[in-house]
Amino acid sequence: MSSTGSELTVSLWRGRERGRYETYKVPMRENQTVLDVVSWVQRNLDPTLSYRFACRVGMCGSCAMTVNGGPRWTCRTIVSKVAKGGRLEIGPLENLPVIKDLAADMRVFFEKWQQAKGVFAPSRTRHDAIERVKSQSDARIAADLAIECINCGICYAACDSVRWNPGYLGPAQLNRAWTLVNDVRDGKNPERLQAVAAKGGCHSCHSLHSCQEYCPMSLNPTAAIAGLKRRTMRAFIKGEIKA
Amino acid sequence: MNVRLYVWQRLTAAIMVPMIMVHLAVIFYASRHGLTAADILSRTRGSAAWALFYGTFVLAASSHASIGIRSILTEWSLLEDRAAGVSAIGFGLLLGALGLGAVAAVVWP
Numbered sequence: 135m136s137s138t139g140s141e142l143t144v145s146l147w148r149g150r151e152r153g154r155y156e157t158y159k160v161p162m163r164e165n166q167t168v169l170d171v172v173s174w175v176q177r178n179l180d181p182t183l184s185y186r187f188a189c190r191v192g193m194c195g196s197c198a199m200t201v202n203g204g205p206r207w208t209c210r211t212i213v214s215k216v217a218k219g220g221r222l223e224i225g226p227l228e229n230l231p232v233i234k235d236l237a238a239d240m241r242v243f244f245e246k247w248q249q250a251k252g253v254f255a256p257s258r259t260r261h262d263a264i265e266r267v268k269s270q271s272d273a274r275i276a277a278d279l280a281i282e283c284i285n286c287g288i289c290y291a292a293c294d295s296v297r298w299n300p301g302y303l304g305p306a307q308l309n310r311a312w313t314l315v316n317d318v319r320d321g322k323n324p325e326r327l328q329a330v331a332a333k334g335g336c337h338s339c340h341s342l343h344s345c346q347e348y349c350p351m352s353l354n355p356t357a358a359i360a361g362l363k364r365r366t367m368r369a370f371i372k373g374e375i376k377a
Numbered sequence: 378m379n380v381r382l383y384v385w386q387r388l389t390a391a392i393m394v395p396m397i398m399v400h401l402a403v404i405f406y407a408s409r410h411g412l413t414a415a416d417i418l419s420r421t422r423g424s425a426a427w428a429l430f431y432g433t434f435v436l437a438a439s440s441h442a443s444i445g446i447r448s449i450l451t452e453w454s455l456l457e458d459r460a461a462g463v464s465a466i467g468f469g470l471l472l473g474a475l476g477l478g479a480v481a482a483v484v485w486p
Contacts, residue, residue: 298452298453299451299452331379331380332379332380333378333379333458335379335380337378337379337380337382337383338378363383366380367380367383367384367387370380370381370384371384375380377379377380377381377382
């Protein structure tokens with residue numbers, strides 16, 4: 135990366151739930167990512183700055199932060215595309231508790247993942263023959279459209295339904311449940327449909343599409359949730375699940 | 378919201394959509410033909426069909442609105458779930474009573 139000779143004005147959240155934005159001057163470079171900026175501050179100006187990253191190539195989903203008002207994966211966000219007048223404001227993800235500075239506490243995110251029965255439940259054992267999955271079946275196509283989630287939490291932070299209803303499971307969690315509902319190998323779908331049809335489940339989604347708007351993997355959790363609404367409604371009418 | 382309330386809200390919406398079309402058609406008919414209040418009442422009084430039509434519409438609308446109000450109260454007010462549910466049922470009953478009263482006023486012989 136070569137320096138362009140000018141500077142960025144970067145405001146970073148410092149503290150926990152209560153804190154303040156502190157401003158730093160960071161050299162502007164070509165093709166600089168937001169994560170590069172945060173790392174530069176931590177290595178050159180303030181080693182006590184806390185943030186989270188791992189892969190740096192958009193696979194692990196650990197570096198998501200709020201950048202100039204919107205949730206983004208910082209390792210794949212080029213500064214020149216989001217900076218306004220050479221300014222960046224970076225905070226922790228919204229709708230989650232703050233551990234410190236830019237690191238959000240993801241525990242509630244993954245607890246809700248468990249509540250939505252996001253764990254694959256095999257219907258066969260290792261002694262059975264491997265079940266063949268038809269790649270062109272409707273169920274597999276539906277699962278494939280939703281399967282590339284990297285658990286970054288961006289959709290959860292962008293979701294107004296989560297903001298207004300903290301008991302709502304959330305888009306990533308329901309998107310994951312939808313992939314399993316469409317997995318012919320899974321053996322726990324009645325329990326899963328029951329879990330996502332309860333209070334705070336898929337019917338609490340208002341279809342605002344912020345999850346789709348911000349998803350860095352270009353997934354559409356709103357469509358997955360709409361699928362769950364249809365599937366649970368059918369199961370309820372048939373008496374397979376209870377309200 | 379859970380799946381039962383969701384089903385009821387969609388069901389009542391599905392009932393209301395064609396009824397709204399009929400209601401709009403009635404309004405256009407009455408205004409284009411210059412019907413007076415007396416003309417309208419002469420058609421509706423004693424009519425079981427209009428009583429059934431608007432009675433069903435009132436029940437669907439009050440149920441539908443009540444479920445929606447419940448969601449708004451639980452998300453945007455400080456009310457607990459139970460208080461929001463009771464308030465929404467109260468609102469639905471009030472809406473139903475006012476609506477059925479209005480229907481009775483035009484169909485009662």
